[in-house]
Amino acid sequence: MSDFEIIPAIDLLNGKCVRLKQGQYNAETVYSEDPLQMAQKWVALGAKRLHVIDLDGARTGLPKNLDIIKSIAKEVDVPIQVGGGIRNFDIIKELLDFGVDRAILGTTAVNNPNTLAKFCEAFDDRIAVAVDVRDGKIATEGWAKLSPKDVLTLAKEAIKLGVRRFIYTDISRDGMLGGPNVEAIRNFINSINVPVIASGGISSKQDVDNLRTTGAEGAIVGKALYEGKVKLEEIL
Numbered sequence: 565m566s567d568f569e570i571i572p573a574i575d576l577l578n579g580k581c582v583r584l585k586q587g588q589y590n591a592e593t594v595y596s597e598d599p600l601q602m603a604q605k606w607v608a609l610g611a612k613r614l615h616v617i618d619l620d621g622a623r624t625g626l627p628k629n630l631d632i633i634k635s636i637a638k639e640v641d642v643p644i645q646v647g648g649g650i651r652n653f654d655i656i657k658e659l660l661d662f663g664v665d666r667a668i669l670g671t672t673a674v675n676n677p678n679t680l681a682k683f684c685e686a687f688d689d690r691i692a693v694a695v696d697v698r699d700g701k702i703a704t705e706g707w708a709k710l711s712p713k714d715v716l717t718l719a720k721e722a723i724k725l726g727v728r729r730f731i732y733t734d735i736s737r738d739g740m741l742g743g744p745n746v747e748a749i750r751n752f753i754n755s756i757n758v759p760v761i762a763s764g765g766i767s768s769k770q771d772v773d774n775l776r777t778t779g780a781e782g783a784i785v786g787k788a789l790y791e792g793k794v795k796l797e798e799i800l
Contacts, residue, residue: 569761569781570611570796572786573615573616573790574603574616574621575732576599578620584619586735586740587706587735589592602721603644606796612643613665613782614642614644614645619648620649622647624648624649626649626651634662635645642664644664645672645692646668653686666729667683674702674713680725681726694731695733697715701714716752716769717719717755719755723757729758729760730761732752732780734735734764737764738786741788743767743771746777749775749778750779753779761780761784762778764785767787769794771788
């Protein structure tokens with residue numbers, strides 16, 4: 565599919581561009597002191613969308629890197645989707661008003677179905693829900709807690725509440741460069757009827773090609789780009 569999106573990830577922690585291993589905050593690698601410069605680099609190389617996550621926000625429940633996120637939204641001319649600590653109406657509105665294309669919800673979607681329904685009603689398909697999966701269950705609060713619900717049950721409930729897009733991450737694969745969980749992603753996509761972006765574990769062009777066969781709308785690529793395992797221009 566020519567419209568399969570390759571989306572570079574920019575993870576923000578303490579104002580820097582980092583990657584974590586399996587979401588562990590004590591396993592970070594700093595790749596740039598200047599996330600905006602990194603964003604501009606990926607766009608210059610041909611990225612058509614960026615995936616920006618506020619890791620401080622994911623852990624604490626309040627975005628901590630809003631100024632950086634706003635500067636990226638303002639300075640790059642491709643859509644950006646933003647997640648991490650986005651748990652209230654005002655922050656979503658502020659981000660979208662500022663030029664962010666999509667707000668990604670995680671913990672809120674799992675813990676507060678009523679709130680999720682309100683957000684979907686207000687912002688429609690500019691809301692995406694991150695399903696971060698460990699052993700078939702959803703993890704929340706910066707991946708620190710596991711929900712008792714399995715991922716499909718939760719996804720189907722979310723669709724009834726108005727969710728129109730998911731970002732599926734297999735936590736055990738994230739930042740490990742061991743390849744994505746293609747079967748799990750394919751099963752998830754086949755079981756629901758809305759677009760899904762795949763994330764976690766991409767380490768080669770072959771991994772991207774495998775994901776193209778799952779029916780996913782796109783793939784988020786992080787560590788493999790930063791470590792030079794794949795070149796953005798080769799996988800686009």
